[in-house]
Amino acid sequence: MRYLLTLHMNPTLWATLTDDQKNGVYEGHGDFIKLVTESGEMVETKALAEPDDSKTVQVRNGAPQISNGGYVEAESFFCGYYVVDVDSEERALELAAKIPDAQYTAVEVRKVVHEG
Template sequence: MRYLLTLHMNPTLWATLTDDQKTGVYEGHGAFIKLVTDSGEMVETKALAEPADTRTVRVRNGEPTVQTGPFAESDTFLCGYYVVDVETEERAVELAARIPDAQYTAVEVRKVVHEG
C-alpha cells in the first residue's frame, strides 16, 4: 500500500529553532531517505517552494485567472512530501514519526487511493 507523508512548515516556528536544530532536521531527512531507500519502501520525495512562489489557477465562466500565492492563507504550508510503499498503515505512521519535522510541526499520513 502506498501512503503520502506530507510535511508542513510553520515559518514562525522554524525561525525560533537554533542552527543546530535546523541542521538536525536537514541531516535527519538524509537519514530518513537512506532508511526508506535501503528498506525498499521509498517511492519518491519532493521539496516544494515557499507559498510566495505559488500560482493559484481558477477557471470561472471558461476563463482562467491566476493569483500569486497559495490557495488558502495559513500559518503553515505544505513544504514537501514522501511517497512510501509499505505493508501496513501502522508502518506508514511509524515512518512518519521518524521524519524530523514531526518533532516540530506535523506529518500527515494519507493512503494513496488512485495513481494515474
C-alpha cells in the first residue's frame, strides 16, 4: 500500500526554533530518507518552495486568472511530501512519527487510492 506523508510548515513556529533545532530537522530528514531507502519503502520525496514563490491559476468565465502566492491564506503551508510503499497503515503511521517535522507541526498520513 502506498501512503502520502505530507509535511506542513508554520513559518512563525520555525522562526522560534534554535539553530540546533533547525539543523536537527534537516539532519533528521537525511536520516529518514536513509531509513526508508534502505528498507525499500521509499517511492519519492519532494520539498516545495514557500507559497510566496508560487502562482495560483483559476479559470473564470473561460479565461485564466493568475495571482501571486498560494491558494489558501493560512498560518501553515504544504511544504513537501514523502510517498512510501508499506505493508500496512500502522507502518505508515510509524514512519510518519519518525519525520522530524512531527515534533513541531504535524505529518498527515493519507492512503494513495489512484495513480495515473
